[in-house]
Amino acid sequence: MLCDICQKNIASVHITEIVNEKMVELHLCEQCAQEKGIGLSEDFSLANFLAGLTDFDLPRVKESVELQCPNCGMSYEDFKKIGRLGCSQCYYTFKQSLAPLLKRIQGAEQHIGKFPHYADKGMREKVEIEELQRELSKAIQEENFEQAAKLRDKIREIKSKMKKSEE
Numbered sequence: 001m002l003c004d005i006c007q008k009n010i011a012s013v014h015i016t017e018i019v020n021e022k023m024v025e026l027h028l029c030e031q032c033a034q035e036k037g038i039g040l041s042e043d044f045s046l047a048n049f050l051a052g053l054t055d056f057d058l059p060r061v062k063e064s065v066e067l068q069c070p071n072c073g074m075s076y077e078d079f080k081k082i083g084r085l086g087c088s089q090c091y092y093t094f095k096q097s098l099a100p101l102l103k104r105i106q107g108a109e110q111h112i113g114k115f116p117h118y119a120d121k122g123m124r125e126k127v128e129i130e131e132l133q134r135e136l137s138k139a140i141q142e143e144n145f146e147q148a149a150k151l152r153d154k155i156r157e158i159k160s161k162m163k164k165s166e167e
Contacts, residue, residue: 001027009030011028012028014027068093069085069093069094071088072090074090076097079094128158135151136152
């Protein structure tokens with residue numbers, strides 16, 4: 001793939017940005033990326049990347065900036081700088097600030113995990129039912145009864161298919 005700017009060199013830097021729910025991709029050669037000030041530094045790490053994600057502005061985050069972990073003494077500001085928590089107690093101390101961050105990184109506040117393609121189909125269906133039940137509870141809580149009815153029907157359909165496949 002050629003560089004989107006110079007159209008001469010092979011693109012080795014690939015940038016994907018989502019703006020207003022539209023994905024924009026940019027493919028650059030190293031030289032054009034450096035000229036534009038884009039590129040990875042030698043000290044790039046996942047921890048630094050995650051630390052950069054904590055810079056969004058939410059009221060809950062601002063409240064916990066003052067918090068400090070009673071076990072290791074780490075502050076939320078320290079976490080933002082290094083991108084790693086100091087101990088397992090930090091998860092509880094900074095829970096309100098970490099929840100939106102985790103949701104932003106992985107799309108959910110709770111880790112659901114993935115299954116290999118060869119995994120038991122019944123297990124996949126059970127996990128799908130659990131997710132649908134969480135959505136159903138949320139829809140009921142928000143009094144979105146039309147959506148709740150659709151989710152209820154979907155759960156029944158999956159359970160029915162599971163029962164038929166067992167027989």
